[in-house]
Amino acid sequence: MRDVKYALRAYSFYDHTGLERYFEKMASKGWMVEKQVYLGWRFRRVEPQELKFSVTYFPKATDFDPMPGEGQQTFWEMCRAAGWRLACAMGSLQVFFSEDPDAVPIETDPLLQIQNIHRSAKRTLWVYALFSAIGLLQLWRMASMLKNPVELFASGTHLYCGIVWVVMLILGCVELFAYYRWRRRALGAAKERGESIPTRGTGRLQTVCLLLTSVCLCLWIISVACHGDRLSGAVLLGYLVGYAVMLWLLNWIKERLKRSGMSAKGNFAVVLAADILFAVLLVSVTLRGAMAAVDRGFFERHKPVKTVEADHWIWNIYADEIPLRVEELTDVDTEGYSYRKDRQGSFFLTRTECRQWAPPVDGSRKPELEYTVVDVHFAPLYQLCLNSILRVDEEDAMLFGISWEQADSAVWGAGAAWQKHYHGEPAGEFVLCYDDKIVELRYDGMDLEDGQLRLIGERLLGHR
Amino acid sequence: MARAKFQTLTEPMFYILLCLKKECCGMEIMERVAQITLGRVSVGPGTLYNLLEQFLETGMIEETRAEGRRRSYCLTEKGYGALDAEYRRLRLMQEDYLRIMEEGKV
Numbered sequence A: 001m002r003d004v005k006y007a008l009r010a011y012s013f014y015d016h017t018g019l020e021r022y023f024e025k026m027a028s029k030g031w032m033v034e035k036q037v038y039l040g041w042r043f044r045r046v047e048p049q050e051l052k053f054s055v056t057y058f059p060k061a062t063d064f065d066p067m068p069g070e071g072q073q074t075f076w077e078m079c080r081a082a083g084w085r086l087a088c089a090m091g092s093l094q095v096f097f098s099e100d101p102d103a104v105p106i107e108t109d110p111l112l113q114i115q116n117i118h119r120s121a122k123r124t125l126w127v128y129a130l131f132s133a134i135g136l137l138q139l140w141r142m143a144s145m146l147k148n149p150v151e152l153f154a155s156g157t158h159l160y161c162g163i164v165w166v167v168m169l170i171l172g173c174v175e176l177f178a179y180y181r182w183r184r185r186a187l188g189a190a191k192e193r194g195e196s197i198p199t200r201g202t203g204r205l206q207t208v209c210l211l212l213t214s215v216c217l218c219l220w221i222i223s224v225a226c227h228g229d230r231l232s233g234a235v236l237l238g239y240l241v242g243y244a245v246m247l248w249l250l251n252w253i254k255e256r257l258k259r260s261g262m263s264a265k266g267n268f269a270v271v272l273a274a275d276i277l278f279a280v281l282l283v284s285v286t287l288r289g290a291m292a293a294v295d296r297g298f299f300e301r302h303k304p305v306k307t308v309e310a311d312h313w314i315w316n317i318y319a320d321e322i323p324l325r326v327e328e329l330t331d332v333d334t335e336g337y338s339y340r341k342d343r344q345g346s347f348f349l350t351r352t353e354c355r356q357w358a359p360p361v362d363g364s365r366k367p368e369l370e371y372t373v374v375d376v377h378f379a380p381l382y383q384l385c386l387n388s389i390l391r392v393d394e395e396d397a398m399l400f401g402i403s404w405e406q407a408d409s410a411v412w413g414a415g416a417a418w419q420k421h422y423h424g425e426p427a428g429e430f431v432l433c434y435d436d437k438i439v440e441l442r443y444d445g446m447d448l449e450d451g452q453l454r455l456i457g458e459r460l461l462g463h464r
Numbered sequence B: 001m002a003r004a005k006f007q008t009l010t011e012p013m014f015y016i017l018l019c020l021k022k023e024c025c026g027m028e029i030m031e032r033v034a035q036i037t038l039g040r041v042s043v044g045p046g047t048l049y050n051l052l053e054q055f056l057e058t059g060m061i062e063e064t065r066a067e068g069r070r071r072s073y074c075l076t077e078k079g080y081g082a083l084d085a086e087y088r089r090l091r092l093m094q095e096d097y098l099r100i101m102e103e104g105k106v
Helices: A016-028 A070-081 A110-145 A149-154 A156-193 A203-227 A230-260 A264-295 A379-390 A394-400 A450-461 B011-019 B026-036 B045-057 B077-105
Strands: A004-008 A031-037 A040-045 A052-057 A085-090 A093-098 A306-310 A313-317 A338-345 A349-357 A368-376 A402-406 A416-422 A425-434 A437-444 B061-067 B070-075
Touching: A004 A031, A016 A031, A016 A052, A016 A093, A031 A085, A031 A093, A052 A110, A070 A085, A070 A093, A070 B026, A070 B045, A110 A149, A110 A156, A110 B045, A149 A156, A149 A349, A149 A379, A156 A203, A156 A230, A203 A230, A230 A264, A313 A338, A368 A379, A379 A425, A379 A437, A394 A402, A425 A450, A437 A450, B011 B026, B011 B045, B011 B077, B026 B045, B026 B070, B045 B061, B045 B070, B070 B077
Parallel strands: none
Antiparallel strands: A004 A040, A031 A040, A052 A093, A085 A093, A306 A313, A338 A349, A349 A368, A368 A437, A402 A416, A416 A425, A425 A437, B061 B070
16 A cells, blocks of 8 residues: 655645645544645645644745744744644745644745735746746737748647746746735735635646646647657757756755755855856757757758759759659659649648759750649638638738639539639639648649649648 | 825734734744734734834844744834824824714714
C-alpha cells in the first residue's frame, strides 16, 4: 500500500479557503498534505481524521530562505501555542492544522489578513501580468494572421502555440480579475462589517487551461510529425526540452544554495543570473543548432537534385512527385524542368504547393505551371479561406487593375471558379472550388482547351 | 501611514496594548485577552504576530526579554499614549451616548 500520494491540483495563490477545504477533505480520506510539488501536492498516509486546516501567509518568507527565519519560527511557535500544528510551508504560504474544531482561528483580523495576502501576492501577480501581456501580443499576432487564414491554419506550430498563449492570456486576466475582485469585496466586508469573506479561486479554470495546453502540445507534435513544418517544429521542441531542463537546473541550484546556507537575497541573485544566462544560451543554442541543421540540409524535405546557372543566378532543380505536370497538358520538352512540392498542414487544413518551371538557360522561357491545393478539414473555415484567397489589395487593384471575375466552372468540373483579370484582361490564374478543396492555379505559356481544363479539374480537385 | 493607522484602535489592538501594561509574552497575550474579555474577544496567533510587529515598528511597545523564541514585550510611553487616547475617545463616545439618551428621558 502506498504511503505517499501525489495529486495534481492547480490553485489560486490567494485561495486559502479553497485550499483549506481541499486539505480537510484529503485528511478525512487519510492523506495529510506534506509539500507542494510543481503543479500539485504530495500527501502522506495518516489515519483518516476530521481536521481543521488554516492556510495563512507569512510575507517575509520566500522560497529562497535557507531555513525559516527567526520571525517565522516565532510565528509557528505562537500558532502551536494556540493549538495549530504546521503541516507544511512553501515560501510565504503556511499550512496549519488543528484537531480542535473550536481552535481560535489564526487570523482574527480580516484587514490584516488581506494585507498579508496582498504583500505575498505581489510576488505572484507580475507573473500573471506577464502571461497576459505575452498572450495579448500573441493574440494581436494571430489576429493579424487571420487576414491569411490558410497560412495561419496550415501551420500547426503557429496555430497551436498561438492557442497556448491565448489560453495563458485568459488565465492571466481571469486570475488578476478574480484576485482584485475578491480583494475589493473582502476589503469592503472587513471595513464595513469586520468580517472576512471566503476566497474563490480559479483552480478549475487553471486545470482546464493546463489540460488544453497539454492537448494543444500533443496535437502540435502530431501535426508536425504528420504534416511537415519540421524546422519550426524542431526549434520549438528544442525550446520546450531546453526550458524544462532549465527549470530543473534552476530549481537544483536554488535547493543546493539553500542547503549551503546562502542568504535568500544571494540565492535569488545567483538563480536570477543563472536564469538569464540559461535563457540566452537556450535561445542562441537552439537557433544556432537549427541554422546549422538547415545548412546541412536536415530539414530539407526534398533536396535539389542539381543546380543550374542561368541568367546570373544559381537555380535549384527539384524532382518531386507532383500531381499534374506541364507535359500532360501540352507538348513540351521536359529537359531542364524543376518539379517542386511543399506540404504544410494541421488538423484544420492542409496546403500543398506545387510548381513546375525551368530556368531560362538559353534565354527562352518554357511553359510554367503553379498550383496550391488547400484541403479544408474543418468546414467552417472554408468560406474564410476562400474569401482571403479572392481578396485583392486596394493598392494592387489600383496599380494593376486586378480583379477576380466568376468563370465557367463546369468546364473544370468545379463547383465554382474565378479567373483573375488585369485591367479587364483575363489571365491564366484561376481559383477553383470543389467539395472541401480550394485550388489556386496559375499557368503561363500555354493555351489550354476544354479537355485540358477538365484534366486539371480531375487531378487537382479529385473528382471524376 | 502607520501612525494614522493607530489613531483609533480596533478591539484586538486595544486589548493587546492593555495586556502589555504588564510585561507579557506572545502566548500569554492570547490567553489574557480571552480572560479580560471573558472570551468575547479572541486574538489569533497570526493577527497577534502581525500586530506585535507593527506595534514594535511604530515604537508603541518594546521587547523586554527574549528566552529562545519566547519574547516578552511591554508598553512604551507612546503605547500608553495611544491606549489612553483610545480610552478617552471611548469615554467621550460613552458620555455623548448618555447625554443624548438622558435628554430623551427628560
